[in-house]
Amino acid sequence: MKKIRLATIWLDGCSGCHMSILDMDEKLIEIAEYVDVVYSPYVDTKEFPSDVDLTIVEGALSTDHDIKMIKKIRANSKYILGLGDCAITGNISAMKNLFGSEAVLQRSYGELADTNASGVYPSKIVPKLLDKVLPLHEVIKVDYFLPGCPTPSDAIYAMLRSLIEGKEINISDYTRFGK
Amino acid sequence: MKKIIIDPVTRIEGHAKITIDIDADNRVSDAKIHVTQFRGFEKFCEGQIYSQMPALTARTCGICPVSHAISSIKACDTLLGVTPPQAGINLRKIINLAQILQSHTLSFYHLSSPDFIYGFDAKKEERNIFKMMQTHPQMAKDGIMLRAFGQKIIQTLAGKRIHPDGLVPGGVEKNLDEATRDTLLAEIPNAIRISQESLAFFKTNLTKFQKEIDSFGVFPSLFMALVDEHDNLEHYDGKLKIIDSEGNVLQEHISPEEYKEFIGEAVEEESYLKSPYYKPMGYPQGMYRVGPLARLNVAKACGTARADNELLAFKALNAGKPVLNSFYYHYARLIEMLYAIEKIEALLKDEATLGEALHRTSKILKTRAVGCSEAPRGTLFHDYEVDKNGIIQKVNLIIATGNNNLAMNAGVKQVAQTFVNAEDVTEGALNRVEALIRCFDPCLSCSTHALGIVSSNIELRDHNKNIIQIFKRN
Numbered sequence A: 001m002k003k004i005r006l007a008t009i010w011l012d013g014c015s016g017c018h019m020s021i022l023d024m025d026e027k028l029i030e031i032a033e034y035v036d037v038v039y040s041p042y043v044d045t046k047e048f049p050s051d052v053d054l055t056i057v058e059g060a061l062s063t064d065h066d067i068k069m070i071k072k073i074r075a076n077s078k079y080i081l082g083l084g085d086c087a088i089t090g091n092i093s094a095m096k097n098l099f100g101s102e103a104v105l106q107r108s109y110g111e112l113a114d115t116n117a118s119g120v121y122p123s124k125i126v127p128k129l130l131d132k133v134l135p136l137h138e139v140i141k142v143d144y145f146l147p148g149c150p151t152p153s154d155a156i157y158a159m160l161r162s163l164i165e166g167k168e169i170n171i172s173d174y175t176r177f178g179k
Numbered sequence B: 001m002k003k004i005i006i007d008p009v010t011r012i013e014g015h016a017k018i019t020i021d022i023d024a025d026n027r028v029s030d031a032k033i034h035v036t037q038f039r040g041f042e043k044f045c046e047g048q049i050y051s052q053m054p055a056l057t058a059r060t061c062g063i064c065p066v067s068h069a070i071s072s073i074k075a076c077d078t079l080l081g082v083t084p085p086q087a088g089i090n091l092r093k094i095i096n097l098a099q100i101l102q103s104h105t106l107s108f109y110h111l112s113s114p115d116f117i118y119g120f121d122a123k124k125e126e127r128n129i130f131k132m133m134q135t136h137p138q139m140a141k142d143g144i145m146l147r148a149f150g151q152k153i154i155q156t157l158a159g160k161r162i163h164p165d166g167l168v169p170g171g172v173e174k175n176l177d178e179a180t181r182d183t184l185l186a187e188i189p190n191a192i193r194i195s196q197e198s199l200a201f202f203k204t205n206l207t208k209f210q211k212e213i214d215s216f217g218v219f220p221s222l223f224m225a226l227v228d229e230h231d232n233l234e235h236y237d238g239k240l241k242i243i244d245s246e247g248n249v250l251q252e253h254i255s256p257e258e259y260k261e262f263i264g265e266a267v268e269e270e271s272y273l274k275s276p277y278y279k280p281m282g283y284p285q286g287m288y289r290v291g292p293l294a295r296l297n298v299a300k301a302c303g304t305a306r307a308d309n310e311l312l313a314f315k316a317l318n319a320g321k322p323v324l325n326s327f328y329y330h331y332a333r334l335i336e337m338l339y340a341i342e343k344i345e346a347l348l349k350d351e352a353t354l355g356e357a358l359h360r361t362s363k364i365l366k367t368r369a370v371g372c373s374e375a376p377r378g379t380l381f382h383d384y385e386v387d388k389n390g391i392i393q394k395v396n397l398i399i400a401t402g403n404n405n406l407a408m409n410a411g412v413k414q415v416a417q418t419f420v421n422a423e424d425v426t427e428g429a430l431n432r433v434e435a436l437i438r439c440f441d442p443c444l445s446c447s448t449h450a451l452g453i454v455s456s457n458i459e460l461r462d463h464n465k466n467i468i469q470i471f472k473r474n
């Protein structure tokens, strides 16, 4: 059987949804028999590969780099799964939209710094913040949505099994927004 | 005259990139780590009710959500003027140690052990946990099960493995009954076995890595950690202690509320991660390290039998003086894992743990509070100001990984100067630069509160900081 080429990435998330992938515990070993992890924070590939079957995306889009990345992922992946509330609605990551990037940066690097020689925000080398944090579907087409904060590991397992076996499942049996 | 970029840095918890600057003579002149994510918790928490803070700030980080929740509820206790009942304190401690256990296990097994098993020069396709599942199935499984044990304790006692909601101001939401306690206790012996085997594995492999031990961030620095009233290892409570690289005590018995007198935060244009420093020495001379290495350097003893035995050998590495080699963060982490399991066992066996765990109250008595704990990666501060209704006015967070920012940068530079040859940049050299960062086990999602992400390209820059080449490494 041909293995599924799987990529996982976290954009603007807290890594909790990726930890929930690991929370499959020993089932991870079972899943690993059916998938090849071709790109992920857990492996050393630096360049997003060209022919990925499924990419699991945690987190919202909050920088120009995220936008570039998600477009590339879309172009190179057959299916995209939005993992967790940040990817799907913006969730916690989008809370800075209440204030705007300027105010948020000012608070952290202006008011809360003791030494800020240049008096500016981090702006070199680092990517630029968008004015507004966006959920994935505002920029690309998303094929599957798995809500939760984080998505429960049982839901991730059920979803991966269903993709491996080619069966449909009702994902609301396993998930709930915000939980 | 080039600059090397590693982007993204992999097998770390967050987003980073590394730049390496090459001077006119083709030598490495500087190297830096850049955190590339910014999340802004310090601003958007304003206007929230204090009781939301544990759940909100837990979401700075999915790896150490418990640490944030613990520092947060401790700050909330102070706002409310309450002390949890003994059972509540014990259960918080157990949950906190369980998280240290799972996070350290993740760092050692899932992220770093491929380097120890296959070597730093192994093919990059092979340096990961999935490869380990094939070549070292028992070890991979042990790592998975030990992490699962920590997560299971959190789930059982605090409701959920990641972002648990059972940690609340005044104690914990749920009492522990005898039967549940016994099921957790039954798993202790296996956890101790795995932990001791990983220590033995690490120690027998040490000889292979002498060059890395000697060059991975070896330099004098200060060390900071919480200790208990006997100067022993402490993760939940205690007072701050700061020592220098000779082991001299610079500060002790500092209560966390006073942190601002000792810790300043500096901003650099090239990273979203701020650089805390020891104020009396100024920036950047006041570089200090936190986390497992610092904790074992600062503490006199662990306070549990097996871990104390291991600690003797650890302290002997530098004849009783602070151990300066950052490579030994891994070693210290493994000793802390053993300590965490032993301490969890002792706390579970304490009869007081089975009592009523929550002190309920509702009024705000104080308008400023600082909650502090030792997170897996080091000392974590949550500093809140509220109005009389408990609405958050101001928040400052100093995140464990952030404390190590200056030291990580110094380490990256040292490794790059030792291993990177600008004329022939090898995969193994670049992997070592990343491996240095893995020693510190940075949690970059939370350290940029967390502000940001570090991603890891290596960039080669000339002396004008113009990028000459980006190493994407395939």
Ligand code: SF4
Pocket (backbone or CB within 6 Å): A012, A013, A014, A015, A016, A017, A058, A059, A083, A084, A085, A086, A087, A091, A092, A093, A148, A149, A150, A151, B059, B062
């Ligand atoms: S959905 Fe929740 S767990 Fe997942 S990345 Fe966002 S905050 Fe973290």
